[in-house]
Amino acid sequence: KNQVEQSPQSLIILEGKNCTLQCNYTVSPFSNLRWYKQDTGRGPVSLTIMTFSENTKSNGRYTATLDADTKQSSLHITASQLSDSASYICVVSEDSNYQLIWGAGTKLIIKP
């Protein structure tokens, strides 16, 4: 069964610290892996999209990595800010834009 699992479920860190969120997937076929940020009460916002051949992609203070062999991805946030408090969702695409397998997300809380 196609699945996307994220860890940890929730994370609390102090402002200015770095953190890394994990995503493991068992989706096949694989087209790409995406990370979304979702603020409470709002829609998800795309952070990165990586295809099979890409193993790292950055978007400002966010850096995503992908190991297609082990089917693992991580999202690293550098120098966290209070506005980074949100849920971060890992999404794996099979072969089209609607066949997306969504993880349950990691809820990140940044404390001052």
Add this chain to the structure above:
Amino acid sequence: DTGVSQNPRHKITKRGQNVTFRCDPISEHNRLYWYRQTLGQGPEFLTYFQNEAQLEKSRLLSDRFSAERPKGSFSTLEIQRTEQGDSAMYLCASSSTGSSNSPLHFGNGTRLTVT
């Protein structure tokens, strides 16, 4: 603002009533998607359109749910005879092409509460 717009933002209705939500996608996007999201979970796919054609529907979309995109621009999602289990956030997204590498642009959703 040229993002995806959804209305209303919140809807409270009594069980058994019908509700309709509207989504206005980014104007040049030809693909439009509906998702449902419950607390603590990722979005669940409901249906998607390419222009005015509804190309795929999830098994989650029971016969009480219907979606339309009559002119290939805005879309509506109607839920008939609402049930308490329909309470969720309903998200709309659009994308510019069918490429699997196109990002989805989401609206801020309509939160439905069925009492």
